[in-house]
Amino acid sequence: MALGFRLRGSTVVFAITLATPTAAAINLVSVQDEIKLGQEAQREVRRQVPVVGGSVGPYVGGIGRQLAAHAAGPRYPYSFSVANYREINAFSLPGGPVWVHRGAIQAAQNESQLAGIVAHEIAHIARRHAAQQISKGIVANGLLNLLGAVLGSGHGARAAEVGASVLANGYLLKFSRDDEREADAVGVQIMRRAGWDARGMLEFMEILRAKEGRDPGVAIFLSTHPAPADRVARLRSIVGGGGRRDTDAFRRIRAELARMPPAPAMPR
Ligand SMILES: [Zn+2]
Known part of the structure; x- marks a missing residue:
């Protein structure tokens, strides 16, 4: 469930595709900048992605908040949204926003499986995987001037400016295998602490396979x-x-989704 969102109709100018993860995690992006970048991305995603109505959003938000309360790390402003797309997917944006596709909820057979999807995304955020990938990308692409702009004086405004220029042109951010493994392991811990059966995460992966x-x-x-x-x-x-x-809430949500018109496909 990597951050793999690509903005519609735009080209990728900030593709981070490092094949080999570096041994040590680097974090050149501050928590504050990470949150700002995520907010910029969230604004763009909200403009483009149809959201599922009814009680679905509040229900997923409730699960997300219970899980996020048990995540270690910076106190990020987590938020949870449901995209009205039929593809099975979920993704997180830097510093807080989590998105679950309607297709993923409809593929889940019980609430612990849905909680597993959400916990995995929260873990990516809590472990700052996006900030690390952005840092690696900045170094790998020789964009240290861009980094300077992010970290320089006039912090917030400059970070937002850089975020906007990056996001305006689209991006494709893939997490490493190590990040995925860590998000699974940390997600399992979060699920347990929040009281869900962590086997749900495994079950959902088996459904996908x-x-x-x-x-x-x-x-x-x-x-x-x-x-x-x-x-x-x-x-x-x-x-x-x-x-x-x-x-019962999960079963009610499943019934509510079944009564809605089918979810459209994600635009390519
Ligand atoms: Zn993932």
Whole structure:
């Protein structure tokens, strides 16, 4: 569930595609700048992405807030939105915003599986994976002047300016395998602390693997998620039983979604 959102109709000028993760995590972007960049991105995503109405957003927001309360790290302004797209996907923006596609909710069979998706995205934010990827991209692309602009004086305004110029041209940010593994492991901890059965995360990944190659809606998810077999094996070794698996609220939300017109496909 990497940040793999691409702004519609725009070209990628800030593609971060480092094949090998560096040994040590680098964080050249401050928490404040990270939040500002995320807010810029969120504004753009909100303009372009249709949101699911009814009780779905508040329900996912409720799960997200319970999970985020148990995340370590900076106190980010987490927010949770549901995109009315049929593809199975979820993504996070730097410093707080989490998006879940309607297709992911409809593919989940119980609430713990949905909680697993959300917890994984919260973990990416809490562990500052986007800030690290942006830092690596800045260094790899020789954009230290851009970094200077982010970190220089007049902090907020400059950061917003840089964020806007980056985002106006679109971006494609993929997390490394290590980031994905860490988001799984940290997400499992968050789920347990918040009282959900962490096996839900593993179950959802198994649903995806079963659909692989048969359901085109899974392709986008798998394109941003390296080595699902490897992740399943690792998850199997860390999730234990216990905790909340399902609720009446989840079943009501599923019924509400089933009554809505089908979710449209994500524009390419
Ligand atoms: Zn992920």
